[in-house]
Structure formats: structure tokens, C-alpha cells
Amino acid sequence: MRIVLGVGGGIAAYKVASLLRLFTEAGHDVTVIPTEASTRFVGTATWEALSGNPVSNSVFDDVHLVNHVRLGHEADLVVVAPATADLLAKAATGQAGDLLTNTLLMAHGPVLFAPAMHTEMWQHAATRANVETLRGRGAAVLEPASGRLTGADSGPGRLPEPQAIFDAAMALVQGRSDYQLPLAGRTVTISAGGTREPLDPVRFLGNRSSGKQGVALAVAARNAGATVRLLAAHMEVPAPAGVEVQRVETALELREAALAAAADSDVIIMSAAVADFRPAEVSDTKIKKRDDTADPVITLVRNPDILQELVEQRNASRAGSGQLVVGFAAETGDSQGDVLAYAQAKLQRKGCDLLVVNHVGIDKVFGQDSNAVVILSRAGSEPQEASGTKTEVSEAIIRRISFELNHVSPRA
Template identity: 60%
Template sequence: MVTEVVLGVCGGIAAYKACELLRLFTESGYRVRVVPTAAALRFVGEPTWAALSGRPVSTDVWSDAHDVPHVRLGRHADLVVVAPATADVLAKAAHGIADDLLTNTLLTATCPVVFAPAMHTEMWENAATRDNVALLRSRGCRVIEPAVGRLTGADTGKGRLPDPAEIFEIARRALRAGPADLTGRHVVVTAGGTREPLDPVRFLGNRSSGKQGYALARTAAARGARVTLIAANVTLADPAGAEVVRVGTTEELRRAVLAAADGADAVVMAAAPADFRPASTASQKIKKSEDGVAPTIALVVNPDIAGELGAAKPAGQVLVAFAAETVDALDNARRKLTRKRADLMVVNEVGVDRVFGADANTVTILGADGTMTVLDELPKDDVADAIWDAVRSRLTERAGTP
């Protein structure tokens, strides 16, 4: 069965990026009907949308009136994505105003709806826009947090359209995830591997790519959560909908996590912090000695961030820790689960060419309540969804809600 997608495009300079999003949908087998606003057509013309979608472009309620497009498009859609979504359209959608084909489509759609806002920082942060976004989210719509970066002209700030590939992943997950069951939740996710400098050139680190943490951030956003992603030395594109905080060392990661965890509903420690760091860092590159003897590097133990969070965890917060093991994985993970006072421990066996850098993962999820869920090899996004299912179950139990 072919999935029908309506791609709404609003009038903003980021409209050209929707061309790439359209290609991602069509090349993945989706049937897409583009519904641009009149302002959007001043940025990207109708022939472009028609050529990329391979279908006629719907521009107003009067064309093909016998097909009643203002009702039919929303009624028959499996997914509606608005990218870029302007402050104007967010306001109209929140208050049920239907004065063009796109807003009529939004009013008649009963399928998942995803908005990818793009606007200047002041517009995004305006109280009216924030209230409209909150209202849309309360009704089950996914409103992705904008990215931080270069805006129109010389301006820089929050309001940039996220990467089209990341919007596509959010939209694809929205089709599969059903209700936005993490709406109203703030989650903190860590990703990547920390690096402890030996000298200005070298560091002590690990092989973590950050892919599992980024998958956790991406899927949480698709399920409606507000996501703070703390990324240690990751080169992946920012997940759409996540506020990204970049760190380098374990101590920087610790400070960022402790700050972000305050008031968060869940903290997922998917990063791989270095267990040790050099006792001192050389101010200049360490040179080879003339006699060929390697220098002795004294190490000290880094703080246990998950353990610190577990010891101070407020009532109601869910803590998820990770155990990357090479031997005796389950036994070591159970001891860590107890020692760190975590609610869930995600266990995987790692090594060269195993897990790190791969797109799939094989994990076991241990619960402090004695539960154990074994996941055979799955894409990391699917693993992430399973972890969020376990987190949501515990959040729901503690809130006493169905």
C-alpha cells in the first residue's frame, strides 16, 4: 500500500530546502502532493514541485473544485509535513483558521502532522509563537524545535530549518510511532565518546560514534519530547528537534549533564565517557626520547556521571545507563545497575567492528525491577524506540496515569 504524504511549504527562504525533503520522500517510495502557499511560490516555482514530485501541484481551493481539494487532501493523507512552517501558519493551524488550501488541509487532516518551523529567532521566541506551538503539541502535532545556525542575511540564532534528512527521519518515525506519547516530557540524552588530552595533539578516547545516542534523540523528538542532546566529539548531523550541547572531555560532559538533568523527566546516558584521564596534560607535544623509551603516562579515574545522577535522582525521574562490555556482559551490567542506582541498564557487547560506528545494535535492557528485554540485531532507531517504550512505561507508572 502506497503512503500518501502532503508536503506543505510556507513562504520563507528555507523553502528551497523542502526540495531535498521532497526527493527523500519520493525516492523512498512515498506519493507526495505538494501544497505550497502563495508566498512559498515566490521562493520556489510550481514547475519545480511538479517535476520533483511527479504529480500536479495543489495551490488553491479553486483549482479542480469538483474534487473538493480543501477536504480531500487532508482526509486521504497518511501524513502531513509542513516544512518550512512559518509563524503565520503555526498561528493559523493552532486557531483553526483556514484561509488557503494548506490551512484547510491541516484542518481536515486526521493523520499525523509534523511542523518543521523556520523563522528568525525573535519570532520563534515570541510569546505568541510559543503559545501556538504548545497548543499544537497538546493536540498531538509534532512541532520540531528549529536548529541553531545561520539565518537570513547575517543573522545567527535559533530558527534555522533542520537538515532535510533529519526532518525526513522524524516524519518517517511519526508514521510508525502513533501518538506523540512523550509530549510534554523533557529528556536528556548523551552521545559520543569523550577525549582526555595528553598534550596539544594527542588524546585518550574511545571508538564511540554517537549513532545510538543520536537515534535516541531523534526518536524522542518524533514522539513529542523536548530533547537536550549532549554530544561528545560527534560529527553526525544534528537530529531535528534536539537542542545540541557540545562537549569534549568527561568533566565537560559531567557539568553539562548535571545542568540539563535538573527538572528533566528522563536522562539517558548513551555516551561513552573515558574511564580514565591523564593526571596532567603536557603543554607541548610529547616528543620521542632519543633512547626510544616510551614515556610513562600516569592516569587518574574520571567521575562516574551516571552514578552521581543516580545518587541524587529526584523522585519521578528515570535514569538509563549503558554498559558496553567485552566479557561477562550481563553479570557486569547487573552490578552496574545496582551501583549506579539506575532504573534501566542497556547492555551490549562491543569491540573492533562491533556496535561502534554500526547502524544496528544488539542489546539487552535490564530493569531495576528485575525485568529483562532481549533485542536481537535491530537498526539503532528501533533500539531507541524500545528504550523509550521502557522509559515511558516507568514514567507512566510513577505518575499513576494510564
């Protein structure tokens, strides 16, 4: 595949060398077009050495090859990283002052922007308008990562990690029939991991959830173009780059975070394993085991039903009528019914739009790298099965969510 890699004039340009390596090691032919400003951070010799191709940012070099037209025409994919506020503005307004902006105007294939800038610049109304303009024309614009910026500040504006940009670029090419990421412009909130309910300062009630499925969902939603907010309980895997992460521990903390995040979310996916019960009392000191005392009795109380509350909050808000709420059910069968029977009853009780059902047990689902699920719909469509790695299952779930958003009328 022929890729044009545009490099903007930000300090994050040094990270793009790793992105270039990912492209070339995957067998792609990459032409790097740095802006003049970006060469103050990384010189053209670096790009030529890593790409194996000559590098220029002038429309007057190799004029006989008509590069300002040819490169955009021939590219199967154009990636711009870092996409600075200046570059986004130039692309949105159709400027053509150098080889990169000319190439963007001539691009026939998909275009992916990976922004990086200071938080205030990213959140400025002008930048947000430029991003929406580009997305409206079919370009994919990733959300920047949150974290430490140049200097002492932290916030959204970091360049996503090279692997995250590479993954998003490959996902974009695979869906290139319309050059539009299915969740572009959407905000998706995902809960992941297992909650922990404290008994005392050192002990807690927990579960076996590793967070792998929730993290895989966050990656799939990010790669589909969404702005992703991850509500992370205890996880055994790191949170992915390019998503906003909010840490929680208990079910009550998750409830507060989820209800607040739902206010501006198009999709809420509750994949976390939430404790059904918590201790009625939490000891301020470690509960001691003494020979001369009776065994402790721990009284449990119910935790709130977060999924049901999210549905109720959505249904009570006219502004949230188009919001999609997706639940997860970890079920086991027994003499009273099988897994799907319990799941169908839960779907009706909770009122969510989709319910993703796992058949759990020892050495099943929790902590594993593979999964098999059934997706149930409140609308009554046929159950949909998905199996494979948790990445593959997540991609199937995100495809179903994208379909629901784009083909189902808003709810009353």
C-alpha cells in the first residue's frame, strides 16, 4: 500500500518516526512530507533513512513529476501526525501553500489526522469547528490522548501512541468503501474491569474480571472514530492510548461516574463486572483473627443497578432519546433455566437496547484472551453470535452498535 505520511510542526513529531517504522515493517511504501516547521524538530535525513524514499516539502522540487498532484492521486492512504492546530485549520479551509496541503487537496483515498497540541488549542471553538468540518467531509480525525504535555501541564492534547495511530489507519483502510469511520463524531463511554468493595483497609469483595474485554471495546470504538471515555475499575491490562480514562474502584464510584458521563454520550457500554453487593459496614481497622473471638459475620447490602438507572435517566431526558445503552450479562445456567433464558429476562428487566451475554464459569471468559457472546436486542431482532479473540468480539459488537446508531430511529 502506498502511504503519504504528513508530519506537522509540533514537538510530538519525534514520535512519528516510530509510526513510520510500523508502516514500513508492515510492508507499506511510505512517502514522508514534513512541513517546513516540522523539520525544526526532526530533519529530512531521518525521514529519508527510515522510509527509503526521498523527502521534500516544496512544490518546486522534481517539478517534472508534478508531485503536488501525483502524490495525492496515487496514495492509498494519507496520514497526518502530528496534526497541529495550524494544519487542521489549513486542511479545513482548503489552503495549498506547501506540498502537504496540496497533497491533502488531491487525496483520492482515505485521510487520517492524529492531532497533537496544547489542551486550550484543542478545546478552542475554532479548532473544534475545523475538526467537525474535516469529519463532515469524510476525513477521520482521532481524539488526542490525555496526559502530560510540553511543560508542566496535563490534559487532552497528546499525540496518540504510534501503535494506536497505526491501528486506526489500518481500520480506516479496511473500511474504505466510503472512507468514513462509522463512529466519527460520536462519544462512547465504556466501563471496564471489576469493582472492589472494601471490607477493611486491606480486604475487599471482588470478582475475576481482568478488564480485557472492556479495553478491547475501547480500542475498537477508538478505531471506529469515536471519542472514547473509559471508566476503569480494577484491570489487569493497561488502558489503551487515545482514550480518556477515569479510574473508579467501587460500584458507587462507578455509578456516579457513569451517570455523569452519560450526559454527553451517544453510546454507553457497561462491560464492567459490577459487584451486586457490598458490605453494610466497612471497618476502619484491619479485622483481626483471634482465637478467643467468634467468627466475624459480614452483612451485605445491594448495590444500585447502574445499568437500569442509566436507561431511566436516558428515557427521562428528551435530549438523550437517541442514546444507545448496551449492557453485559455474565450468566450461568441452572435447573431453573439456561443462560439465554436468564439473559432475556434480564434484558426486559433492565430495559437497555442491547445486551451482550457471556456464559461464564471457571476458566471461561474472565482473564481469557478469547470469548464467545450472544448479542440480544430489546427490539426483538434475532440473537447475534460473535466469537474469537476479545479483539474480534469487540469489533463485532462495535459494528452492531454502529449499525444500530445509523439505522434505528431515535427513541420516544
